[in-house]
Amino acid sequence: MLRLVPTILLPIVSLTPALAQGPNAGLPPLPLDEDTYVFDTAEAGRVRVVVVTRELENPWSLAFLPDGAMLVTERPGRLRILRDGVLDPEPIAGLTDVYTGGGGGLLEVALDPGFAENERIYWTYTKELPDDDHTAALARGRLQGTTLVDVEEIFEARTGVGGPPAGAPILFGPDGMLYMGVGGANDDIAQRTDNHQGKILRLTGDGEPGPDNPFIGQAAHLPEIFTYGHRNMLGLALHPETGAVWENENGPQGGDEVNVLEPGANYGWPIVSFGREYAGPRVSERTFAEGMVGPVVVWVPSIAASGMTFYTGDAFPEWQGNLLVGGLQFGRIPGTGQLHRIVFNENWEEIRREALLMELRQRIRNVEQGPDGRVYLVTDEDDGAVLRIEPE
C-alpha cells in the first residue's frame, strides 16, 4: 500500500452533477496528469513513479532493445518505440495485419535471444478467420531502425470457435524455445489436447513444435502443447534461479493463479479452480486433484493478473527475488488496478504480498525490469502510459 504526497497529489475528478452509478460502476477514471507520483512502500522506503509517456492507446506489452530503447505494443495494432524515454510519433513500419475487434489486437512482443546478431523480434496478435472466427497468431520479423523486414507469420493457434483469445504471452526459455500461451479457454476445451486453447505451447524460433515436446508423436495430441488445463494466461516469466517458466492466468471471479510449468502437466482448469463463475456459483468444489498440478500463488478475489516478472535489479535491493505481477482490476470493480509484489521463502513458497500503486487507478497490463534495474509498467487505458518506478 502506498501513499500520495501532497505536492504531487492526484487531480480531483469532476463529480458534478452527482454520479448515478449503477451496479459494478467502478471508480471514476483518474487521468495521469502529473509527471511524477511518490508513494510509501512497505520494504523499499519511498518510491517515485515517473510517467515516461502517456500518449499510448491501450499499450499491452513492452520489451527492451540492447541499446536501451523500448518497444511497446498498442492493442489497436501498432508497434511503437521509445528512445531515451521519448516516444517516436511514427509506429514501426511493416507489422502484420491485426484483428482489433472484441478486445483483440496486437498483444505481446519479445526479442529473439540472438537479437544482437539477427535483429529478430516476435509478436503475437489476434487474427481474423473465416466465418467470424478468430485466433491467436505468432509472427516474426527483423527490426531495422524503425522498419520491420522479412516479416512472416510462423504459427496460428488452432482454437475453438468463439471470441478471440484474450491473451497470448510469449517468452524465450533458457532452452532457446519460445513459450506461448493461448488463452480464452472459458470452458473445458482447456482439458482437450486436440486444440491450442488453454495451453502453453513450446515452439522453435521457426514456429515449429519443440522437437522434444511432451506430446510429440502422440496422434491424439497437438505436438506444440507443453502444458494444458489453463484458462486465460496473460503473463510468463523466467525464474532467475531455477530457469523454470512461470505462468499466470485469470480465474473468472477469484482463482487467478501463478503456476510453475512442467512438461506435459495438467493445471486443472476447469476441473479444479479457486474461483467462482461470474454469476456466483463455484466453478468446482475442488482446488486440487490427483494428476493435476496446483498453483504456487492464488488470488481470491481476482486482480485480473496480467504481465509479470521476477525482480533481480539493484535499484530495489529489498525486492530482489520477488515476483511483480500487474493487475487490471480488483474484485471485478473497474478502476482498481494495482501491482502486486510477492515474497517467497528459500523454497519459493509465498510468505507475504504487497499491493502497490492502487491510488493511480490504472489497469497495470505489463511489468518489466529495465536494463537500469528500475521497474517499467504499461497501463491498458485509452490514454495509456509507460510508467517507471524508481527509488525516490
Next chain:
Amino acid sequence: MLRLVPTILLPIVSLTPALAQGPNAGLPPLPLDEDTYVFDTAEAGRVRVVVVTRELENPWSLAFLPDGAMLVTERPGRLRILRDGVLDPEPIAGLTDVYTGGGGGLLEVALDPGFAENERIYWTYTKELPDDDHTAALARGRLQGTTLVDVEEIFEARTGVGGPPAGAPILFGPDGMLYMGVGGANDDIAQRTDNHQGKILRLTGDGEPGPDNPFIGQAAHLPEIFTYGHRNMLGLALHPETGAVWENENGPQGGDEVNVLEPGANYGWPIVSFGREYAGPRVSERTFAEGMVGPVVVWVPSIAASGMTFYTGDAFPEWQGNLLVGGLQFGRIPGTGQLHRIVFNENWEEIRREALLMELRQRIRNVEQGPDGRVYLVTDEDDGAVLRIEPE
C-alpha cells in the same frame, strides 16, 4: 478503492532519516489528524469518513444502546461510552478483571435482546488461569448510567494450554441464543470436540448450553459446541433475510473465510484450508472435503478479517444486502488495513468485492451499522478511533 481529496489530505509522515526497513516492515504509521476524509467509491458515489473520536486505546468492539449512545471496548480492559459522539472521559465502572498480556484483553460487547427492560449487556475477555494459562470468558451485567451492577462471569471456555484465544465474538441469534466464537486454534485442536477452542458455542443468556444444541447428551462432546473446525474467529453477523449466523475467521497466510453456520457442522480447519503456513508450505492440499462445510467467501491473500455486518440501511441504498468486513492488514504487511464490501447474487453467492479505506492505513477492527443507517468502525491502533462513514 477510494481516493483522497486534496483539502483533506493525509499528513506527510516524517521519513528523515531514511528508513532502514527490514523484512515485513510495513507501511509507516499514519495518524488520523484530520476530522474528515472524502473518498470515491465504486457504487455509492463519494463518501465522507468522520473521525468521531481518536482518543481510544486499541478499541475492539462497539455496540449501540437504544438511546443512540455507543459502547466501545478497549483491549486494555476498559469499557467506554460515547454520547452524541462525545467520549465520556471516565470508563464504565464495575467491569470484570481482564488479562491484557499477549494480545489478550477486553474483547466484544453485545446487548441482551431484552436490554430495554433488563439493562443487560454481555462481554468477552481474556482470563488468566493458573500455570500461565489463559482462556476466553463471558460475563454479563446490568448497565445503569455509567456503572455496571450485578456483574457475573457466566462462562469460561475450556481451551488447550497456550496463548490466549485472540478472538471471542458474540452475537444473539433470532432464537434468543448467544453465539460465541472461541478462536486461537492454530493446530488440530479445532477438530476435537472435547474442548472449546476453534468452536462456535451456543449458549443461553445464563451461559448454559443451548438445550437443543447438536451435541447435547453425547458424552464425548462438550454440550456448548454448535460448530467446529474453525481457526481464529473475529466476526459474527446475523443474516438479515435468512436469520442464519455468519462467521468469519483468519487463515494463517491466505485462507481467511466467511462461513454460514449449520448446527453440528465441521468447517474443516486444519484438514482443509485455502491458506499457507506463515513459513510458506500449504496447510493442506485440500480446500473441501466430504463431511465438511466449505466457506462462502475466501481471501487469498489474507486481510486478517475482523468484525463484520450486513448492511441494511438507507444511507447507502447501493450497499443494501452487502456484507461489510473489516481487515487488520493485507498480505501480512502492517499498515494495510481496509474495509471490504462483498456483493452477493440472489442465492447469496459472491459476485464482486470492493476494497475501501486502505488509504487510511488503519487496522479496521469492527464494523457496525448505526441506528442512523451510517456505518461505524473502530480501529485497533494505539491511537484508536471510532470512524463514521456517511454520504458526502
